[in-house]
Amino acid sequence: MNIAEIAKLAGVSRAAVSRYFNDGYISQQKREAIRKVVEETGYRPSVQAQTLRTKKTKMIGVIVPKVASASIGRIVEGVLSVLNESEYQALLAVTQNNPKRELEYLSAFHDKQVDGVILVATVLTSEHKRILKALSVPVVIVGQRLTGYCCVFHDDYHASYDLTKLFIEKGRKKLGYMSAIQQDKAVGAERYRGFRDAVRDMGYEELTDNFVIVSFSVASGYEKTKELLEKCGNPDGIICATDTMAAGCMQYLREHKIEVPKQILVAGQGDSEMARITDPPLTTVHYSYEKSGQIAVQMLMELLGQGEAALKEVKLGYHLVEFN
Amino acid sequence: MNIAEIAKLAGVSRAAVSRYFNDGYISQQKREAIRKVVEETGYRPSVQAQTLRTKKTKMIGVIVPKVASASIGRIVEGVLSVLNESEYQALLAVTQNNPKRELEYLSAFHDKQVDGVILVATVLTSEHKRILKALSVPVVIVGQRLTGYCCVFHDDYHASYDLTKLFIEKGRKKLGYMSAIQQDKAVGAERYRGFRDAVRDMGYEELTDNFVIVSFSVASGYEKTKELLEKCGNPDGIICATDTMAAGCMQYLREHKIEVPKQILVAGQGDSEMARITDPPLTTVHYSYEKSGQIAVQMLMELLGQGEAALKEVKLGYHLVEFN
DNA sequence: TTTAAAATTGAAATCCATTTCAGATTATAA
């Protein structure tokens, strides 16, 4: 069943049938004739033929470091919920935090497989920037700020700052910090900077050896807690860059009979389900991950609609989550 | 840049260029001439034109109920890790547990958008079966067993059975069960059946009112725990269909000063990170979710390679995870 | 009633590759 057959059955030209589906000029009678034939035959235009002709695939490439992660899962959920409502579909690529893969996909999408790209980023190297520049379709970056690109990200700095301030106001004097790699500007560098600045602004001595760097897993948080405790002497508070790390940290403290929050108060960031499950629950920060995914799609849609993309950079708010 | 231009530059016919890319008959000289031009121009054949001609999209439709879920996230991770290695890409559709959406996508993929479908299923209605039958591309179902279809699923029954047996062997005599909806054959019905059969086989009275049905969230597990406690009288063990529910249950018990495991021993299923984070950690069952995703792709690849699909049904093993 | 503007129409060109076909070359076996 193709457009020619439908045209013949309806007694019109192929162009008319095409117009029928694309709201072109077409008289009532023909419209009705075509509608009838289409209904009877169940005809649907071939997506591939349309794509070949129009150069629009109606697909968005979504690149994520991993998918089995609370925060990223929520971003993806947000992206897809909005995409659901549109005519676009999502081509998902997982890089497994392998920069080579990330670049691969970025350029795979390059040859016009997709109409646009949403890049959920952790580390952005100069290589990334090079490829992004060469990308022929619009792109929106989620989770990181990159000057010159449309991006939606979180106020990591102030969130971490406020969290730290809260700890100090609660009387915690000696804080340790569990950080992500610094190459991750948002989750690594910014959150750590927020911590340090808060400590300094609150009048405490600015230490440079009160933190450890861990990777995004419970196990890693667990493993590095010992080192952090040693580095800090006897901290009475530990702030972590993510809930996942914090959960690992809690696990270590529990096993070593260190009382939380009595001896050490622990905070994570991300407001994941994990934060509510540890005993006691983690103090944490809520970042609007779903929302960032949703907004990313909206921005991309504006870019695709060739509107002059009013939104360029969107920084989302946050709020502290405290359990008593 | 299209095939015609390349052909002209290389001084050959378009057919020759096509053969160059598709390993057809072609002489060394022409091959070399084309290689050079392709290299210089950076030409890549148009995927859409190829698709139109060959009817192969090199895309797999992946339908999941949600993505921000530990178990499903792991399945998707498995699916994508294998797909990564192939020439196929994943078109992801999230149904948000909305059956209408699920059917929508299933039939959206129907018109040849994809070469095959992987359906991560929870509830399979007769409507599903109707659409599955009408599907013109091969499909593999993950997480549920459906006779007549290629599927990969877990041994939910025996896992739940063994878990229950373990509880009884440990001296727990009065067990409560937190179940998922029974329409979900695998996670709802089978796991509950395993529980009941184990209780009976171990010589205990078969009760019919020692369980509650909850949805897949921590909050729901929390809310329904009270009811379960009331229904059971004073249980000394609670087995849950998922870790998520179990985490909610733990939260309730903690808040109500019920000691775990002293008064009540709690088990989840799924071996998620959550299970290791609660205090004490949950007894749980490890299901190979990543693996099921991987195998699903392998099965689909066999179906696509028009091999006669040796694998039809795959049931994966499990093992108990106990923390001491 | 004219005239200008708006709506309607279908033929044909276009998008870009793959594949069949029939013929031409080259290699191998007899």
Place this chain on the structure above:
DNA sequence: TTATAATCTGAAATGGATTTCAATTTTAAA
């Protein structure tokens, strides 16, 4: 050396839509 098989080749058909163009019909304004 000849017959046969194995390679190689390009013209043309094919897949299924959209869009331009020029012509025609309707409608609205003057």
